[in-house]
Amino acid sequence: MDLLLKVWRQKDKKAKGKMEDYKVSGISEDSSFLEMLDILNNNLILEGKEPISFDHDCREGICGMCSLYINGRAHGPDRGVTTCQLHMRMFNDGDTIYIEPWRSKAMPVIKDLVVDRSSFDRIQHAGGFISVNTSGNSQDANAIPIEKNDADKAFDAAACIGCGACVATCKNASAMLFVSAKVSQYAYLPQGQVERKERVKNMVAQMDKEGFGNCTNTGACEIECPKGISIEYIAKMNKEYLSASISSEE
Numbered sequence: 377m378d379l380l381l382k383v384w385r386q387k388d389k390k391a392k393g394k395m396e397d398y399k400v401s402g403i404s405e406d407s408s409f410l411e412m413l414d415i416l417n418n419n420l421i422l423e424g425k426e427p428i429s430f431d432h433d434c435r436e437g438i439c440g441m442c443s444l445y446i447n448g449r450a451h452g453p454d455r456g457v458t459t460c461q462l463h464m465r466m467f468n469d470g471d472t473i474y475i476e477p478w479r480s481k482a483m484p485v486i487k488d489l490v491v492d493r494s495s496f497d498r499i500q501h502a503g504g505f506i507s508v509n510t511s512g513n514s515q516d517a518n519a520i521p522i523e524k525n526d527a528d529k530a531f532d533a534a535a536c537i538g539c540g541a542c543v544a545t546c547k548n549a550s551a552m553l554f555v556s557a558k559v560s561q562y563a564y565l566p567q568g569q570v571e572r573k574e575r576v577k578n579m580v581a582q583m584d585k586e587g588f589g590n591c592t593n594t595g596a597c598e599i600e601c602p603k604g605i606s607i608e609y610i611a612k613m614n615k616e617y618l619s620a621s622i623s624s625e626e
């Protein structure tokens with residue numbers, strides 16, 4: 377495949393970025409999107425030019441590091457995949473592909489296609505720990521009864537890899553899908569009960585402090601989430617937050 381790539385280039389956080397054109401040829405449709413960018417970067421290095429910076433780590437849809445806005449969609453045109461799992465067979469020979477970073481005030485561009493997602497780390501830190509006795513006489517995990525429906529919901533919420541596609545795709549740059557998944561994965565389990573109320577209040581407070589927007593229920597986050605996290609979790613988080621706020625006023 378021969379392709380024209382229009383890629384966002386930005387020297388650093390303060391620089392004014394712009395789209396630049398690059399041609400790549402002979403790309404296999406079996407290549408992943410990131411392998412195609414590797415080929416482009418090899419070519420740029422051989423030409424003595426600066427390679428394009430982009431984030432990646434596991435390249436298996438696990439770590440949540442890869443984060444590209446491709447042809448106006450978070451993680452590109454395929455459903456239920458991260459950028460590293462996107463394959464070139466989703467494109468056609470001769471295509472023009474637009475490649476941009478996530479765009480959100482709370483996740484500023486550091487360089488080219490790399491954004492600073494430490495706001496997500498700070499939200500998780502605000503959630504804190506769970507109180508579980510792990511020394512000596514700790515209870516066997518299998519001896520703690522968990523209702524099947526709750527276990528399934530906690531497991532589904534825990535599938536969130538924190539990639540930030542929900543923020544990138546939301547017109548309000550809201551992080552509520554991410555935060556609600558992180559709140560819910562503990563709220564459904566017995567191990568999460570001790571700090572349940574403080575956790576949701578602290579995480580929501582940190583989310584607001586980071587400058588993320590509010591949710592207006594467009595549902596775009598659910599559609600673009602590579603792990604299929606449902607917006608039902610946002611309703612769950614709102615319920616958790618209301619309940620925690622009312623009980624702390626009593």
Ligand code: FES
Pocket residue numbers: 431432433434435436437438439440441442458459460461
């Ligand atoms: S590089 Fe880890 S999810 Fe894509």
